[in-house]
Structures are given as C-alpha cells and as structure tokens.
Amino acid sequence: MDKDHSSERENSISLISKLSGKLKYKNEDFSAKTRLTPDDVNVLLNELQVYQLELEMQNDELKASYATLDRERAKFVGLYNLAPVSYFILDYLGIVEEVNQNAVDLLNIPRQTILHKRFQSFISPQSWEDFYNFLHRLQYNDHKQTAEVKLKLIDDQFIYARMEGRAVSSIIVTEVKYYIAIIDITESRNAQQVLKETKDRLEMTLKASATGTWTIGCASNTVFLDTHSFNIMGVSSTSFNGTITGLIELIHPDDQKQVGNQLISAVHGIKDIDLEFRIGDIDNSFRYIAVKGHEIKIPEESGYFAGILTDITERKRLEQEAAILKNDQQKLVLSATLTAQEKERNSISSALHDSVCQLLYGIKLNLESVERSNSLKGEFKNVKQLLDQAIKETRQISYELTPSVLKDFGFVAGIKEMAQRTSTVHFQIDTYIDRTADTLHPDVQLYIFRMIQELVNNCIKHSKASHAEISVCLKNNRVSIRVSDNGTGLSQPHDQENNTGSGLSGIRNRVYLLNGKIKFENSKKGLTVTITFDNTPELSV
Template identity: 75%
Template structure:
C-alpha cells in the first residue's frame, strides 16, 4: 500500500513538471510570437487530454488503495476487539490510549473511563512494583516480557492476571508505546491454590499417619514411590531402580513369590491389590509392610495402579503379643485343668488304696476266719478268688491314677515299672530310657508318663498289637520320645481321632504345654508316634 502511494506521488510530480515546462515553453514562444498556430493548439490539447487520462488512472489507483486500507483496518479492528484476551495500548507514562472490548469487560468499567486513565489505577498496591518492573523490562528489551499481576477493581474485587507485552518506539526516542495483553488467570490460580492446599493436607496426613503412596504402570513395569514410602520402608531412594523387579528384590525372600503372583494377577485383570510382606531395610533388618491399591483407567485406554502403603511392623508385633498372650492363657487353663485332674486322681487313688482296698482285705480276712471257724472247705473258694481279682484291679486302678513309683524312684523306674505291669504273654513292651531323664522337671516327667501311658493303652485297646517299644532320649537340650507298635494303627485320620475322646487330645494338650511337636505316621511294622520338645526352664506347665 505504501509503495503504491509513493509511486503515484512520483508520477504526479513528473506530469506536473512536464506540463509546467511545456507551458513555460509555449508562453515564452507566445511572448516571442504574436499568435499560435492551429497545429500548436492541437498539440497542446492532445497533451492536456493525455495528462487528464493519467490523472484519472492515478485517482482510480488511489481509490483502490484506500479501499484496501479500509478493509485491512476493519479486519484488524475486529481482531483487536474480538480477541479472547484483554488488549491495551499504553503510552510511555502508562496511560491507556486504546483498549479492546475484552479488556474493558475484564476491568468492568465503561470505555470512556478506561481511556486516558493510568493503567496503574487498576493494579493492586501489592503488585505495583511488579508492574513497574514489567514496564521497565519491556522498555529496555526487544523480546516479549511476562509478569503475574494482581488487579484490584471496583468493590474490592481481586483479579489475578498474566500480562504479556512489548514496547514499540517511534521515531522520537521518548515516545514509547506499550502493547499489552491481559489474561484472567483467577480461576486457574484458585484451582492451583486449592490443589496446593489439598496436597499440603495430604502430605501432613501421610506424614502423621506414617503412610506413603505408590503407583505401578504395568505397560512399562515401572514403580513410583514417594519420599514417605522410602522412609516407611527404611530404604534409600538411590537403592531402588524404579521397576517391579527392583521392588521384589527388596522384599524378604520368603514373601517374594506371593507378591509377584499378586502383581501378575493385577496386570492380567485383577482390579485391586492387597498385600502384606516383609521388606529388607538398609541395616539388614526387616519391616512388615501393607500395600493396598486400585486400578485407575485413563481416557486413552491406558491404566495404572495407585495406592498407599503403611508400616504394620508394630501391629504385627502387637498381634504376636496378643497371640502369645492368648496361648499363655490357654496354656494356663490347660495346665490348671491337668493339675486339677492329677489332684482328683490322687484323691481317688488314695481313696481306692487306703479305703476300698482295706475294706476288701477286711472282707477277705473275715471270710477266711468264718471258713476256718466252721470248718468249711471250698465253699468260699470262688468268693476269695473274686475278692483277689477285685483287690488286684483296684490296686491297678490306684497305680494308674497315681504312679507312686514315679515319685518314689524316678522317671526311668516309673516307665519301666509301667511297662512291666502292662506286659503280658500276648503283649510285650521294650523300653530304652536315658538315665538322664530322671533330671527332668517333676511336671515334665509326669506329662511324659501320661502321654506314654495313653499311647500304650491305645496299643492294647485299639491297635491289636503284640509288641510295643518305648524310647526316651535327651540330646543337646532336646527331648525325643518315640512309641512304636506292630498294630493296625488308626482306622480314621489323626485329626478326627483327636476329636472323638480317644485320649489323643490329652496328648496334644500336653505337647502344646511343652511347646513341642507330635507326629503320627505308619511304618511297615505298624504305628509310630514321635514327640519332641526343648528341655528348658521356661516350659509352659
């Protein structure tokens, strides 16, 4: 547009100059001559017509240029007013020379109020320094400048804006104009503030509750742990390579398989993760960690797992203590029950031995006296035989209830005496007892005696055995007991046998009080029962 106007001006100057010269030439000739010829007049008219045509053409070009300029101006005015951001033109003092409609709406004032007013009047005092620095940077830099400025409008309304602009200098050096765009970022800033506050509250909550966050991306097999997670797990961030394999490597070897299985299940469709595992810390200790998570689906059809993890070491310790306390209580109840049983057995045994047996002996002596006095022969033979049988069985019951030999002569003699009493022509018992067994605690000896007694009774009553073997051995503070027979064993499984009152429950209870283990298994020769426990001073009896 500027080039066309320049060329038109040059053409006009040329034409005017040429015409002036010709007219001057003609005038000079006219003054030297008295009159013009007809040819001279025709030539002059033709030249004038040519000049007229050239002027009309130049006028048309000027009209076209002005129309184009108006269209371009209207286009840029529309862009200026309809721009999605506020647009302002300020002079070198910061006075508003021009503002678009979006900028006027942002300031919420009338157009005539905005123009010729210092833009600083709309800025919050807290941002004055930032705004002046913004103008200064624009004045002395050719590149676009940016600043975060807070506006204070009518009614104490606060608007947070992001301003971008640059300074344009005219031919006069002091005449600087600032072209500034103003974008309202109040909503995004408030959202960022809410997000920041939420994040701070979450950080405080995670820190107070000793909870960390994690994410797992199945596609890349990557794992993210926040700083709280590293603190909770007791590991250094540089010791973790950020992969699923690296995470599993930090887990206790006994727990790696179940963690790996759950993670594989999550990758192949399981929506939730719920794990408890032990982690090996930097000081070669371990912690119990609980991790819970859920699958999060993204719009791009990708997904990842996110969740929290907590240190449950203390909870596990309390659970173990509670379980130990529960076991101790159960052991106290069992111990009290067995002690009460032994007391009742002692009472019954004493009653049988000191009362019933004595009465039976008295009856037998009286019958023998009657028999001698009346010279009776054979009439009381059967009665005496029955009385002998009753006395024998009563004494046997009394012994089984309270093995006095165990108290009087020790454990080894007690077991051997029991084997001798129980052996018959159809059932033989061999014993192999370490002599050091006599140094076991009194209660421990009684428990072992009762368990062996019950096992031998089972051999006689249920196993249909003809031979049994009892071994008691002490080795390196361990007590080993083995009772074997050549019978048919149990018809039902061991667990069921323990619930039918066969006496096995009593054996298990005593083994439980001794913190030991009992095993039942069949061999080629018959049934074998082994009992092992530590011979310590802290036996729960």
C-alpha cells in the same frame, strides 16, 4: 486569431511555469519569458498529459488501498472488539490507547474511563513490580512475554490475571506500543490454591499417620514412591531403581514370592491390591509394611495402580504380644486344669489304695477267719478269687492314676515298670529310655509319662497290635519321644487331626504346653507317633 493564438500561448506558458518543477526541462533560470517553439510546447503538453494520467492512476490505486484498508480495519475492529480475550494497546509510557469490549467488561468500568489512563492504575500495588518488569521485558525482547498480576476492580474487588504481550514499533514513527492480552485466571488461581491447601493437608495427614503414597505402571514396569514411603520403608531413594523388580528386591526374601504373585494377580484380573510384607532394617530387625490400592483406568490410555503404604510394625508387635499373652493365658488355664486333674487323680488313687484296698483286704481276712473257725473248706474259694481280682484291679487303677514308682524311683524306672505291667503274653512292649531323662523337670516327666501311657492304651484298645516300642531320647537339649506298634494303624489319614477323643486331646494339650510338635506316621507296618520339643528352663509348669 492572432489574439486567440497568443492567449493559448500565454496559458501554456503559465501552465508550464507552474509545473516546471516536475518536468525534465526544469531550469532555475526558466521563466515565462523563455521563448519556446511550437514544437517545444507540444512536447511539454504531451509530457504533462502523461504525468496527469500517471497521477490519476496513482490516485485510483490509493483510493483502492484506502478502501481495502478500511475494510480490513473494519474486520480487525470487529474481531478486536468481539474477541473473547481482553486486549489493551499501551503506549511506551503504559497509557491505554485502545481497549476492546471484553476488556471493558473485565474491568467493569466505561471505556472512556479506561482510555488515556495509565494501566498501572488498574493493578494492585502488590503487583506493580511484576507489571514494570513485564514492560521492561517487552521493551528489550522481540518475543512474547508473560506475567501474572492482580487487578483491582470497583468496590475493592480483585481478580487474578495472566498478561501476555509483545512490543510493536511503527515504521513511520519511532515510538513503541505494547499490545497486551489479559486472561482472567481467578478461578484457576483459586482452584490451584484449594489444590495446594488440600495437598498440604494431605501431606500433614500422611506425615502424622505414617502413610505414604505409591503408583505402579504395569505397562511401563515403573513404581513411584513418595518421600513418606521411603521414610516408612527405611530405604533411600538412591537405592531404589523405580521398577517393580527393584521394589520386590527390597522385600524380605520370605515375602518376595507372595508379593510377586499378588502383583501378577492384580495385573491379570484382581483389581485390588492388599499386601503385608517385611523389609529388613539396618539393625537386622524387620519393618512390617501394609500396602493397599486399586486400579485407575484412563480412557484410551494404559491404566495404573495407586494406593497407600503404611508402617504396621507397631501393630504387628502389639498383635504378637497379644497372641503371646493369649497363648500364655491358654497355657496357664490348661496347666491349671491338668494340675487339678493330677490332684484329683492323687486323691482318688489315695482313696483306692488307703481305703478301698484296705477294706477288700479286711473282707478277705474275715472270710479266712470264718473258714478257719468253722472248719470250712472251699466254700469261699470263688469269693476269695473275686476279692483278689478286685484288689488287683484296684491297685492297678490306683497305680495308673498315680504311678508311685515315678516319684520313688524316677522317670526311667517308671516307664519300664509301666511297660512291664502292661505287657502280656499276646502284647509285648520294648523300651529304650535315655538315662538322662531322669534329669528332666518333674512336671515334664509327668507329662511325658501321661502321653506314653495314653498312646500305649490306644495300642491295646484299638490297633490290635502284638508288639510296641517306646523310646525316649535327649540330644542337644532336645527331647524326642517315639511310640510305635505293628497294629492296624489309623483307619484314615486325618484321624489324628479330627479325632476329638479325650485321649488324643490330652496328648495334644500336653504337647502344646511343652511347645512341641506331634507327628503321626501311618504305614503298612503300623503306626508311629513322634513327639519332639526343646527342653528349655521355661518348661517348669
């Protein structure tokens, strides 16, 4: 037993010596020769058992941690490899340490070819500087950094990519690793390029065609005008406050109401805008602007109006010139027609006066000669009366066709003589003629005479009037002609507009040639016709 006891004691001393570095009784001079009492051995054994238990527990915890770490790592690897974004892990030199499957598919080369290779080798030389700046920013910033680079693939193909990354420092080692995500933006980049090219072409088109673009947000009362629009309208962006009211204030006052009503109508139902308005220029001239647009609807948002704006000043000028030219041509044709009529009247008047009247006089003289030679009394009385009536009416027709007094004694005498000839016991005409009317151009005098003549004839034929008044007044180089009667007037208010008779038509044609206006006033007292025009040098036909 002593031998067994001695052997156990030696084993205990040996175990104690091996673990002496971990015991509280550790001593540099401790050795197997140290004499320990049985109590000391028991204490040491108890402490060793406690340490053993603690080590076993720590070992179990470590195994559990490793198992958890393996599970999390498996999850991370699965997520990492199956992620729809390309992931790269680079060391501080930019060498690829890890890559996921999406990145392999993106570069379209084997994984082993990518690993342990500088990432720079996959970047186009044109993007090297951007890549190195990206790494530099990662190294000296804690937050995420982004950059756009051009990656080169096999067969000399390229793609555009956006890089997003962050630098991560390890707790155990001091080396920095770069965690980078790469997104293929080739389609987006190409779409942006197409959009830019389209925008550039649109800009050139708008500039070449003098066209601008605009938008109006009715709900927000805002108006956007592009640079071309400001140039076309001839206003500066600083003078425009960007509101609908501000836009209307830029428009000519005579057009503001029309534009405002159109915009209100567009907001409340009419979905298209089609406007033409004027804007004052710095030289007191006008710019004519055409605006076209329609409503743009956005689901679950308030809509807005958008369209184009063009300068139509030149078109308006050409239209005005064309209208003036057409007007001049119409006047020229009408003047030529009236001149031809006057010539024809002169011809007929001369034929009646110089031929027909002379023949009638000759017939009357021959009858008188027959009466004297045959001592006839009263047999040709009725014939002579008819001859006198024919001679009188022929002379009257000749006068109406060509009033010789107008040429011989002037306009004032011609009107008064016409009134005297036309007046009867049952129809009296008073005249109030400005003496300066004789200074009017002969063609203008003739036009006025013909218009008064036709109006007086209408009084006699249609109005059942017993009195008429003719006045011609010249004041401030403006001619005013007024013919009134106490007859029945016009049967309907619009007769003066709708009447297609040759008489009123002739009056309107002459008023048109004189650039004048005609006004019909129908009342219980009768009808008053007023004609006004400016006596300008251009009125010589």
